[in-house]
Amino acid sequence: MxxxxxxxxxxxxxxxxxxxxxxxxxxxxxxxxIGPRNGARVVARAWTDRTYREWLRRDATAAIASLGYSGRQGEHMVVVENTPTQHNLVVCTLCSCYPWPVLGLPPTWYKSAPYRSRAVREPRGVLAEFGVRLAADTEVRVWDSTAEVRYLVLPMRPPGTEGLDEDALAALVTRDSMIGTGLPLAPPARAR
Ligand SMILES: [Co+2]
Structure with a gap:
């Protein structure tokens, strides 16, 4: 190659x-x-600022650009929000469309044929291989990126993070948690 x-x-x-x-x-x-730290700032802001979170839901492209993250491969952003009843997983079945301004370049596995086909056919199996175990009644929703629309997963804020500021929260947000193949990190023990 x-x-x-x-x-x-x-x-x-x-x-x-x-x-x-x-x-x-x-x-x-x-x-x-440019890399996943940009996306982590977006997520941390959404976790701490309800108005910003609503803006993300309404117009993710503008809300993300307001933090300075915009440009090619991120012109039309949609944020999909994880909840106790719905987990979101992002793939590009056709090629490797990915939100560059917030996540940087896609990881190799994201571009691989097995991920692209299996994420749709057996998302729970793929998630298990990434070490993500969900409650049986959590629905998995798969979003297929295109040249037009790029998705960013807004993971759930981990429990025990009530006292953390935006910087500390951003440090818990992994790249994979914003693709849906991972979950945010647990807070350091002393913060709990
Ligand atoms: Co693509």
């Missing part, structure tokens, strides 16, 4: 369609500057 990508990049460069330096800047930006 790496060889094929390099060959493609060489051809496109020779034809003058891409500038390798611009490509490097883009990749570096999403790999080192």
């Amino acid at each position: 790496e060889l094929r990508v390099r060959a493609l990049e060489t051809v496109l460069t020779q034809k003058g369609y891409i500038d390798p330096e611009a490509l490097d800047v883009l990749i570096d930006t999403y790999q080192t500057r």
Whole structure:
């Protein structure tokens, strides 16, 4: 795969369609500057600010952009909220559509054929492999990303986090908890 990508990049460069330096800047930006910490800030804000949470429900793109996170692959954001009765899981069955401005670049497994097909066919099996066990009466809802719409899961705020501020809350929000293949971390013992 790496060889094929390099060959493609060489051809496109020779034809003058891409500038390798611009490509490097883009990749570096999403790999080192933009990543799941952005999404974690969104979630932590939603956990502490009811007005912001309602804004997210109404117009996630604008609410997320208000924190400074916007741009390509995040033009049309939808936030799906986990509740005791519904767990949300995000996939792109067709390719690897992913909300770059809030989560950075997608993990390899997200782009893999088995995840893309099994997330739809047997979401509970996939969740179990990620170590996520849900109550039997929790419904699993699978959201298929497209070039138009990108989803961000708003996980449930973990119990025992009442005294934590936004920074401490954001530290509990994992990338996978915003894709739906994970849950937020438990708070450190002294905070409980
Ligand atoms: Co896609």
